[in-house]
Amino acid sequence: MTTLRTPGPTIGVVGGGQLGRMLAEAAAPLGVEVLVLDPTPDCPASPVARDQIVAAFDDEAAIHDLATRADVLTFEIELADQNVLDRVSEETGTPVHPDPATLETIHDKLVQKRELEAAGIPVPPFRAVEDADDIRAAIDDYGAPVMLKARTGGYDGRGNVPVESKADAEDALESVAGPAMVESFVDFEREVSVIAVKGDDEVATFPIGENIHEDEILRETVVPARSSEAVTERAHAVARDVLDVMDGRGVYGIELFETIEGEILLNEIAPRPHNSGHWTIEGAQTSQFEQHVRAVLGWPLGSTTLRSPTVMTNLLGDVGEERPAQLSDIDDILETPAASLHWYGKRDARPLRKLGHVTLSAADEDAAVEDLLETARELESAVTFRS
Structure with a gap:
């Protein structure tokens, strides 16, 4: 085994949002430095990263600079350009x-x-969409509604449009405004996720999480999911x-x-730490962010054991006009045992x-996740945005 030493290597991250911020927070105790590249000056990751390069996600010269200053490159956003990363890696030797x-x-x-279907992964029935007639044909075959999805650029539910009837096909396709696909609508019991890690010569999975969405946005994750052992x-x-x-190491x-x-069907994959894995910071022996640091460096992975039942709830911007991001009324969170606040610095x-x-983590492994979820919702609803 390679001898590991700290202070250690440097990771260059394309993207400096909240995921980059939490990656840097997880890397620091390991003696690993993080550099980020992001087009937003003073991005959320900048206060905790070693340095920020202010540049677009596909700026080849800037990514080349990032690679020369790092031992390995990774990304926290899918807007990174795979062709640029390939060329930079070949030119600099930075993996x-x-x-x-x-x-x-x-x-x-x-x-x-x-690709997933060809590999035998269970997925909902789907097809490519060239025009509205393809959507109507899908409704004939799959029944209504169907889910129209933008093939590129969509995330956090953006670019996903349910089509309730054939009469809605034209408008739905126009709203996607680009290459599209359509899937059958899945009558699901719950949405779940697994945060999985691919290391140098090992893999690991965290306990399954149950995800609660509203308006296509993740609101809460409950761990363990209220699913059967078989599921x-x-x-x-x-x-x-x-x-x-x-291909490649990481979360x-x-x-x-x-x-x-009680069947499992794949929805989507994010090749990076994921919102539904934020619970791991307090709820697991090793967070998804520390696992990503370990994995991309080729270091041994940490334990994915659940410490105790845990609920994560997102703090989302409220309805209204854009305003400075500033929370108030966080006293209840700070005064609640086993509640942890994470502010992204946007x-x-x-x-x-x-x-x-x-x-919010339970005091013991026998706690009911329903009680945790109720308390977490009360804490979240007490928070307000100062105008």
Whole structure:
């Protein structure tokens, strides 16, 4: 085994949002420095990263500079350009993890679904869409509603449009405004996710989380998910099969549907730490962010053991005009045992923008997640945005 020493290497991260911020926070205790590249001056990661390069996510000269200052490159946003990363890695000798080839698969949801289906991963029925007639044909075959998805650029539910009838096909396609695909609508019992990690010669999965969405935005994650043991085992098996398809080391957020019949279907994959894994900071022996640091460096992975039942709730920008992002009335959170506040350092609050999260962990492993969820919702509802 390679001898590991700290202070250690430097990781260059394309993207400096909240994920980059939490990566830097996790890296520091390991003696690992983080450099970020982001077009927003003083981005959320900048206060905790070693340095920030202010540049676009596809600025090849800037990414080349980042690579020359780092021992490995990674990314916290899918807007990174796989071709630029490939060229920079070849020119500088700095490896990129996950592999840019994985980004190429992830960028196009239709390509992603085709590759996963070919690998035997269970996915909802889907097809490419060239025009509104393709949507109408899908409704004939799958029934209504169907889910129309932008093939590229969509995240956090953006670019996903439910189509209730054939009469809505034209308007739905126009709203997506670009290459699209359509899927059958999954009648699910719950949405779940597995945060999975691909290391140098090992893989690991965190306990399955149950995700609660509203308006296509993740509001809460409950761990452990209120699923049967058989469903939990199946979810972990599918996640490990997904890792076999992905190239390169790192954390992967694997979103799944648990159907009414107890089957598991793949929804989408994020080749990076994921919002539904934020609970791991307090709720697991090793957070998803520390795991990503370990994985991209080729270091041994940490334990994914659940400390105790945990609930994570997002703090989202409220409805209204854009305003400076400043929380108030956080006393209840700070006074509640086992509640942890994470503020992302974003300057502006916009409707449904993720500005932070609160994690609430139980005192013992027998606590009811329903009680935790109720308390977490009370804490979240008490927070206000100062005008």
